Amino acid sequence: MPLACPSASDASFATAVPPLTTHCSNCSLRDVCLPRGMKPSDVDGLDDLQFSRTKVKAGETLYHEGQTFRNIYAVRMGTFKSTLTLADGREQVSGFQMAGELMGLDGIADGAYASNCTALEDTEVCTIPYDQISGLAATSADLQQAVSRLMSREIVREHSLMMLLGSMNAEERLAAFLLNLSQRLKLRGYSAFEFHLRMSRAEIGSYLGMKLETVSRTFSAFLQQGILEVDKRHIRILDPMALKRVFDTRVH
Amino acid sequence: MPLACPSASDASFATAVPPLTTHCSNCSLRDVCLPRGMKPSDVDGLDDLQFSRTKVKAGETLYHEGQTFRNIYAVRMGTFKSTLTLADGREQVSGFQMAGELMGLDGIADGAYASNCTALEDTEVCTIPYDQISGLAATSADLQQAVSRLMSREIVREHSLMMLLGSMNAEERLAAFLLNLSQRLKLRGYSAFEFHLRMSRAEIGSYLGMKLETVSRTFSAFLQQGILEVDKRHIRILDPMALKRVFDTRVH
């Protein structure tokens, strides 16, 4: 199924675990994933599709730009980054995905993925064949709604990122990033105030539109101000309110 | 229907032209609008929905942030801007829409629009009630596909804007903006190389993440380089290739 340049670091089908499948109805992620907001009866419909699970190791890519679109993926475990390739070959991070979040929706438009998706650690995903789910959507208005809502949510998410990139300075950007991360972790049952970053300073910088040195300096500044404790990728938010204040005391 | 703070400059229903409706099948915009890529038989299904037309005068808003989501709108004539309101009340432009483009898709996620939509000139839109179209989508896989593709396209569009905001300098941004505009105008049968901007320097700047003075200076720089002729909002692209070169000779 991988059509375009399957490389050594390409996961695609190679690491598919045996015929291991997942049922949405009893999945621990059902409240943050595709079934979110669906009626139990419709979730049962999803169960029949038997989404297969795939492991993707750290550094491997799940799909890349231009590759034929067949599946949407839901993160089961671990963290991914989505990237876009610039004209000169460098890449820009367009998002980080964690448990329950969907990846690959940008492929629907033209039948080819518009971004690359790479695992930041050892991960596991549910593979959701698009023709199956759109087939089922034809019979269930509820599922169709769910998919539409998820796509719309993605649009809204990008809106706020645009806002961030268009009108915030370094401290505001990093504060927004950390608060967003914190909130998503909390939603998934992890601590909102102490966590481990899965991405490098360079990846954070690329996502936030700044250089890695600036990310590092900004972490140090927050440390200085007593807002954070930072030890490499281990972060502790000491003063969440101060972080929020940085974020919306946007003066310029 | 306008729930939140209906203001003097709020169009919503006030200026609805009599019971004037539109049929997609014989609409001149059918190739760039909702029916794009649909089978003629499915477009006929759309005809039964009888989308009503509404005029929105320059400066009036079609919908705003937080307002209950009911309709998607398709531009029939004229230009709109979509904006987001920042925490401190200032607004940031997130997009410009012209004939055939859809507005309001961000409202599906939570049942309320996530952005504001304002006419930049006297305009006309088709009002597409969301419940009607999603009802019809349940019976037509083709229409459902069309809507999904349009939403996905919106995601891809925002991707590229993020890229622009995250990693381009002033000249690259303005070049990308002008090339994008040029291409969309051409697609609609207008000249690709000579056109009238419907938005102010400040609005362009907000969209591109730079100040209005910088926009102005960058126009002047292009003028200097013989790439453009600029007279206020009237633009003539003299050297399209040079503009493309600016856009992808991204050095930093």
Next chain:
DNA sequence: CGATGGGTTGATCCGTATCAACTGAAGTGG
């Protein structure tokens, strides 16, 4: 006729990029 709003241009300032040196941790191989 003065007021207002969009646009241009100049002078200056500041935030972040850039370049560079350094640290510590984690391999790698003799």
Next chain:
DNA sequence: CCACTTCAGTTGATACGGATCAACCCATCG
């Protein structure tokens, strides 16, 4: 086991692009 490399991260010095502040032009409008 120790030199060696490599990579992520931090921190300092400096450069530069764009923000900011300000003056001015011009068209429109009450």
